[in-house]
Amino acid sequence: MVAFSSGRTFRVWRYGVGHSQLLLRAVPDEVDSACLDLLFEGVSAMKMATRFESMEITLAGTGEAREILEISGLADVWGERSLALALRSREVTGLVLCQRASALLGGTDPFEAPGVSAEQSEIWSSG
Numbered sequence: 610m611v612a613f614s615s616g617r618t619f620r621v622w623r624y625g626v627g628h629s630q631l632l633l634r635a636v637p638d639e640v641d642s643a644c645l646d647l648l649f650e651g652v653s654a655m656k657m658a659t660r661f662e663s664m665e666i667t668l669a670g671t672g673e674a675r676e677i678l679e680i681s682g683l684a685d686v687w688g689e690r691s692l693a694l695a696l697r698s699r700e701v702t703g704l705v706l707c708q709r710a711s712a713l714l715g716g717t718d719p720f721e722a723p724g725v726s727a728e729q730s731e732i733w734s735s736g
Contacts, residue, residue: 612694613666613712613733617645621659624652631655631705633696636719644716646723650736651708653691654681661698666735669693669704677704692736709736 617635624631631649635641647666649655654677669677674693678684683691683706694710696703715729723729 611665611667612735613647613710614664615645615712616663617641619645619647619661619664621657622646624655629653629707631657631707632723633661634719637717642717643714643728644719644721646713646729647710648713648723649694649705649707649710651691652705653683654678654704654706656680656704657696658698658701658703661696661701661703663699665697666710667695667697669695673702673704677706680704681706690736694735707736709734711735 619633619635622632622634629652631652633647635645673695677693692707694705711734712732713723713729714732
């Protein structure tokens with residue numbers, strides 16, 4: 610089941626080990642006038658490409674969940690608070706093990722941090 614989808618092109622914009630956050634961003638272009646951010650919080654592990662076109666986010670399948678849990682080293686302590694998510698695009702699939710994921714729409718400055726702009730609003734969340 611698809612939890613979130615977008616036809617925009619996302620790039621890995623920032624990963625903060627200290628805050629365990631991963632940010633994928635679709636910047637404004639000739640079609641879309643605002644940034645669209647995918648923010649993953651409480652990230653324990655990821656298997657990631659740097660670019661995703663026309664992405665769908667789903668719960669990871671059994672094999673994918675097993676793979677990301679093995680990468681994380683947390684398979685024995687994985688609990689209900691973690692989400693194993695698959696990020697699927699035309700050419701690649703990424704995996705993220707996190708506590709929360711959200712999509713934030715708004716802001717025209719691609720270098721502004723997510724959640725800083727009063728223009729930005731949450732349009733999807735999971736976790």
